[in-house]
Amino acid sequence: MARISLTPPRTLFFRAMEWYSKRTYGKVLDPGKAMAHNRRVLWSYLRFEQSVAKYGKLDADLKALAEMASAAAIGCSWCMDFGHWESRRRGMDPRKLRDVPLWRESDAYTALERDVMAYAEAMTANPPEVDDELAARLLGRLGEAAYVELTMMVAVENLRSRFNSAMGLTSQGFKESCDLRDAPAGKSRPTV
Template sequence: MPRIPAVTPADAGPLVKMAYKYAAKQYGEVPEPFAVSAHHPKLFVASAMHELAAQKASTTLPANVRELAVYRVAWTIGCSWCVDFGTMLQRLDGLDVDRLKEIGNYAESSLYTDDEKAAIAYADAMTGDVHGESGVTDEQVADLARRFGNNGVVELTYQIGLENMRARVNSALGITDQGFSTDACRVPWADDTVTG
């Protein structure tokens, strides 16, 4: 259970209800971060619009590179909701989710390409330690620019930064895995014994 309860459809305003229907159609269930953020309707709308815009704008990088870097951030921070949702997104993109088991040992794993390893290492450098200190170097950014172009580096940086925000917000609010990776999604406003 999150530290702040989800807003139920009965308690939601018309705009939030409409967003819930869209999210349930898109993902099979309403993502719990949406349902918790609905307590602040203006931020809810701003966040939803931002997520849609960022998704539509992020078309430079190959999906596998972008999604693995984002997944690594979620895994590093320990956001079980983001790991769960990220696994589903990779599966829906037709990516090999079995290799996610090797994400902790990606540098030595033969399951990841050199481009993927470079993006994951960048995610680690950007995410920093628990004090938020970045370990990004000029050489690392230059290498990524050779691989993906300047626009690819900007997209990768943006997506990693965005996932840092998502994962830290979800972790702080106690939002945990919902079952997206297993197609057994928990309904955000139901008690823990009920599944959707």
């Protein structure tokens, strides 16, 4: 249960954010509702996310796996839910998304994807536990620009997941709409 009201003052700015969110995602995102209690926080965050969305050196699937591995390590069900939906919308393999919490036991991932998720978990640990060998492997496979972007995206996901978890925000049901679309007729899929 959210620790803050998800019915912020209906300012013009909030109504504009609400319209955009409904148009883009089909519903108003709970983190936006929570942040709308402080206009400057919401405005700064939206500008920040617009800048982050323009990064382009890291493969989108690697980025998604890093973000979801970080969210899973923190335990942010909102981020896992939204990340699954967003990645499925882009066409990512549903098995890779579903197996993120159990990536070590899954055979769905390449060696590079495993390194990316290990790096995300190591960065998310408190204090961070990134070792030189893993960093060198990633740097060698990704190059400097993509490695910097990977590192920043894990840090960004830590910000998102920690904010959402601290606010008590949980799944909004995004993933379920993917499961309904992806499942064969008459069958439902297990959820993460």
